[in-house]
Amino acid sequence: MSNQTIPLDAETKAIEMPDDHRDELRLWLRLLTCSTLIEGEVRRRLRDRFDVTLPRFDLMAQLDKVPGGMTLSDLSKRMMVSNGNLTSLVDRLVASGHIERRVSATDRRAQIIKLTPAGRTEFRTMAAEHEAWIAEIFGGLTQKEHKDLMRLLAKTKLSARNAIMGVAP
Amino acid sequence: MSNQTIPLDAETKAIEMPDDHRDELRLWLRLLTCSTLIEGEVRRRLRDRFDVTLPRFDLMAQLDKVPGGMTLSDLSKRMMVSNGNLTSLVDRLVASGHIERRVSATDRRAQIIKLTPAGRTEFRTMAAEHEAWIAEIFGGLTQKEHKDLMRLLAKTKLSARNAIMGVAP
DNA sequence: CACAATTATTTTAAGCATAAAATAATTGCA
DNA sequence: TGCAATTATTTTATGCTTAAAATAATTGTG
Structure with a gap:
């Protein structure tokens, strides 16, 4: 049988x-x-x-990490978006007074952008609330579940990267 | 002490x-x-x-589930995108011959859209490959990890929904 | 030094996405 | 029936996103 x-x-x-x-x-x-x-x-x-939109928030989050500011190219690498994308995003954030741009002293092609004091203050307020929202959203998980999910997602990320780039990076 | x-x-x-x-x-x-x-x-x-773009693929995936087709409103609910969004997306898929639209016999405001035979054939080919890609991408997880992740994401979804809609749905 | 290659940024063309206003047809009800 | 409310879709204005082409400045090398 x-x-x-x-x-x-x-x-x-x-x-x-x-x-x-x-x-x-x-x-x-x-x-x-x-x-x-x-x-x-x-x-x-x-x-x-x-x-505020999420792209604007994300951009300010990157700038908040580096007080001296950074070039558009650096920012585009960090944010993993195209260079052309940033041009208009930066324009709007300059227009609203959240960030400022100045031409690099050492390379006239490049611009350094950074948060204005007002932009930084506003961003920090938003970031604090944002963190609380996320905590609230994940609040239904126990500490163990949280830890397990963290681990499983790390493994998922690795698995995906392998599939994407081939086994050899 | x-x-x-x-x-x-x-x-x-x-x-x-x-x-x-x-x-x-x-x-x-x-x-x-x-x-x-x-x-x-x-x-x-x-x-x-x-x-093909992901939005077009997603739209065809919805239509493939319902052979008789459906209205734009139904589709917009299923896809969880705005109504206005679909107008141009549908236009393009009609232009490329993947779907067809006809005015509803019972309601002259509404249009029924459905896959053309060619559209259906092409979608099925794409869907089969797509499934294999996903399997490959998640291939690094064991069956147990797969199961655990499934459960933890279900719980995350519930937790998020509660935070979003309040405890009472 | 000149000039080819590279690098930084902007522009362009196309698509996707939304919210809100507009248009058109149907439905409910007084 | 007539007309207000609802429903289906499109249009409009705005913004995000990319890829590819264009512009402008710098760097490396013969």
């Missing part, structure tokens, strides 16, 4: 799921749903509370 | 981390990184292999 059930199961599998990747797809969709859900809420709150 | 260390620790904590939410922030950034990394790779492959 058991010597029949084994090939039968294998065949059934082969017919019903010629190459079953639906579980991975479900996992990906769940990850994406979480991410989209949270990101959307963050965008909404940033807009409602501070009338 | 122990009756002194307890208040001291509490005070130290209060000074160093007036409200420490940095761990949650790290968790969120890791989740976002994973999601962005994978989504970017999927976009890249869809473009390189099939010259």
